[in-house]
Every structure is written in structure tokens, then in C-alpha cells.
Amino acid sequence: MEYTSRTFTLPKIVGLSEKQLALHIGLYEGYVKHVNLLTSQMNKLAQTGEDFGYAIAELRRRLGFEWNGMRLHELYFEPLEGGPKPLHADTALYTHLKTQYGSFSQWLDIFAKVTARGPGWALLNYDPQAQRFFHTWVADHEIGQLATLPALIALDHWEHAYLIDYTPSEKAAYVTAYLEALNWDVIAKRFDAIG
Numbered sequence: 371m372e373y374t375s376r377t378f379t380l381p382k383i384v385g386l387s388e389k390q391l392a393l394h395i396g397l398y399e400g401y402v403k404h405v406n407l408l409t410s411q412m413n414k415l416a417q418t419g420e421d422f423g424y425a426i427a428e429l430r431r432r433l434g435f436e437w438n439g440m441r442l443h444e445l446y447f448e449p450l451e452g453g454p455k456p457l458h459a460d461t462a463l464y465t466h467l468k469t470q471y472g473s474f475s476q477w478l479d480i481f482a483k484v485t486a487r488g489p490g491w492a493l494l495n496y497d498p499q500a501q502r503f504f505h506t507w508v509a510d511h512e513i514g515q516l517a518t519l520p521a522l523i524a525l526d527h528w529e530h531a532y533l534i535d536y537t538p539s540e541k542a543a544y545v546t547a548y549l550e551a552l553n554w555d556v557i558a559k560r561f562d563a564i565g
């Protein structure tokens with residue numbers, strides 16, 4: 371089964387231009403295309419009857435980059451739909467963030483500073499077994515992912531995510547713009563779905 375690019379209905383976002391978002395969605399669509407291309411090529415090589423094990427292994431090595439690139443961008447764009455909505459105090463997510471970090475605003479302050487040099491992602495993960503959150507830095511799209519832990523937020527720190535609107539030294543303003551644009555109803559539902 372092939373993956374299909376999702377369509378995101380995005381409102382006007384303060385601090386993220388339409389041009390910036392259109393470019394970024396185009397890149398996301400490229401990841402979806404390459405996931406399909408990689409899996410198709412692996413299948414074709416496997417069916418030839420000849421030994422293409424080394425070539426298939428190389429393609430498989432690329433899959434983590436492309437597949438995570440696809441899924442992380444979906445996590446990124448989805449909570450921009452519907453426009454900014456606050457996290458309500460009666461949600462399970464609010465309660466759990468408050469328990470671990472003291473308050474929602476204290477958590478937000480910490481998350482906004484999760485950053486590192488180089489391309490990658492800042493994730494808010496949750497471990498339902500230990501009932502605790504993790505802030506994860508994922509280099510590229512795949513290095514540093516915590517196995518099995520769902521991501522509630524995926525904040526793209528690649529320069530392509532902001533370079534039309536901000537210089538690299540203004541990245542903190544991009545992070546603020548993204549966090550202020552979030553529809554927390556979407557993220558609260560993600561948390562509820564973890565169980």
C-alpha cells in the first residue's frame with residue numbers, strides 16, 4: 371500500500387508566512403514520495419531472484435530518514451489546523467504536565483529551549499509505562515528517537531522550517547510563533563489516545 375500526502379487546511383498564522391508554509395508542505399510531500407519510491411524499489415529488487423541484498427540493505431538504511439520525515443511533518447502540521455486553541459485545565463494532558471513540571475507555563479518554557487545545533491526535531495514524548503514525559507532531540511529525522519514512545523509535539527528545527535521568515539539567529543522567534551499557533555485540542559486528543 372502506498373502512502374498518500376495529507377492535505378492540511380492551515381489558517382493565517384502569525385509569524386509563519388504562507389510562502390514559508392507552502393514551501394514546507396512541499397518538502398513534506400517529497401518525503402511521502404520517497405517513502406513510496408524506496409519501498410517500491412526494495413520490493414522490485416527482492417523479486418528479481420538475483421542477490422541484491424547489499425543494495426536492499428542500503429535502501430532500507432535510508433527508510434528511517436524518509437519515513438520519519440513523513441510522519442514527523444504530519445505531527446508538525448496537524449495541530450496548526452483550526453487555529454490557536456489553549457490547553458484546557460480539565461484535560462488529562464494539562465494535569466500530567468502540571469504534575470511533572472509544576473505548571474503548564476513552566477513546561478512551555480522548558481520545551482521552547484529544547485534545541486541543538488544542526489538539523490533535527492524537538493519532541494515531547496510520553497512514556498505511558500512510567501507515566502512521564504521526555505523532551506527528546508532527534509537529529510535528522512531518526513537519530514535519538516525513543517523506541518515505542520509516542521510524540522505529542524514535533525517541532526521542526528530544520529532551517530527549511532523558518533528560513534523564509536527568520537534568520538538562523540532568530541530561531542527562538544520561530545519557535546515562539548509555532549508554539550503560539552498550536553491548537554491544543556489536537557494535542558490533548560493525542561495524549562488521550564495513548565491511554
Ligand SMILES: [Fe+2]
Binds near residue numbers: 394397443528530531
Ligand atoms: Fe521540515
